[in-house]
Amino acid sequence: MIKVWTDGSEAGWLDRLGERGSVFLYLPGARAERAVSVTMPVRLPSWETRFGLAPIFEMNLPEGVLRERLRLAFAKATGTFDDLDLLAIVGRSQVGRIRYTGEAESLQEDVPFQSVDEILASRRGGGDLFRYLIEKFAAYSGISGVQPKVLVRDESSAAVLAEARAAARGRTSPSHKGATHIVKFWDANEFPQLAANEHFCLRAAERCGLDVPRHRLAEDGAALVVDRFDLRADGTYRGCEDFCVLNARRTDEKYRGSYEGSVLKRFEQFAAPSELPGDLERLYTLIALNCALRNGDAHLKNFAIVYEEVWGEARLAPVFDLITTAVYLPADKMALTLNGTTRWPDAKALERLGTTRAQCAPAKARQILQRIADALADTAREVRAYSKEHPEFREVGEAMLSAWRSGQAHSLQ
Ligand SMILES: Nc1ncnc2c1ncn2[C@@H]1O[C@H](COP(=O)(O)OP(=O)(O)OP(=O)(O)O)[C@@H](O)[C@H]1O
């Protein structure tokens, strides 16, 4: 049995149910703000899931390399290893506002310190650095995704300073000292130069006027360090839920759905009404940008909402995980459907998406596509300059620019 916490307070209990299922029960008397998800209000009856965990509890389970690494390290002790075992390990340090502990444990996040500057200067070298970080931080990395990554806590981050200031004034600082940054690596055999690829795609998103967390590329291109957008200045965390949760889908269903229904329409259902027009426009811009960048991995877990209170106003989360996947898979298609197909849309189809699903006037939709084209042109200059300085990036850089050219020609004009 696992104890579930929201915003630092006990919310309920999670346990196995039958052969493969699970059950969650709110504590008696739990108030509405303790809800674990915007999709699971506080109620008396339990929440049962026949296979695996409810999407909100599955949301941050590591996939790929990190999951395998944790399985190898911890499976021996328990004999078997399922999602609940994994949650018990990484539960104390998670993206968002939910934490998990053992039955009798209290909440203690305390992630070890790690200088981000040291990672950026990459003094240990790519592979070595990754092995070191995964060794030290895997068990603190309640974060999903297939690419190798860890959550770390940087000594000099704003949150740490804020805590120190609060302590100096005699105020209680948050009891948990959680992670401040995400460090993403790549496998040279599978996805060479992935960090630089993501870095420049995020630069393009910034130029489109989208909200992008601070992201820094290591000097040798071996890692991308991204600031956590769910971290508040006082060291506590906002709520964050991805679109698998909002669509009541399991992680292995992240490629199921459409941009019209499972993303735009679904967002409307949970979004803050007062901010809806602006957020819809941003979400539409992001979908169109993914097409222009030829990112075939814009699935349900790569869109999210954030909120201060679970019963309050949800906003579109800042942008994350943008990659020109066409570099590695030249024939890549979209991750979800648009007009019933995963083929890249032309500009007309994107314009229609804006007018019919994102409350944009035709002129506005066209203006957004033009803004994306301008952003790509400006970012292309940066890609060329970086290629000059980093010959090892040249091939990937050229493949990115070629993908952007087709994206622009077909999907923006
Ligand atoms: N800056 C951030 N702050 C807080 N949470 C984030 C941030 N960036 C990403 N996340 C969360 O972490 C998850 C994993 O990150 P990301 O999508 O970048 O990893 P990935 O391995 O590239 O994913 P994929 O499996 O889609 O390739 C996201 O789905 C999101 O929930």
Ligand SMILES: [Mg+2]
């Ligand atoms: Mg992702």
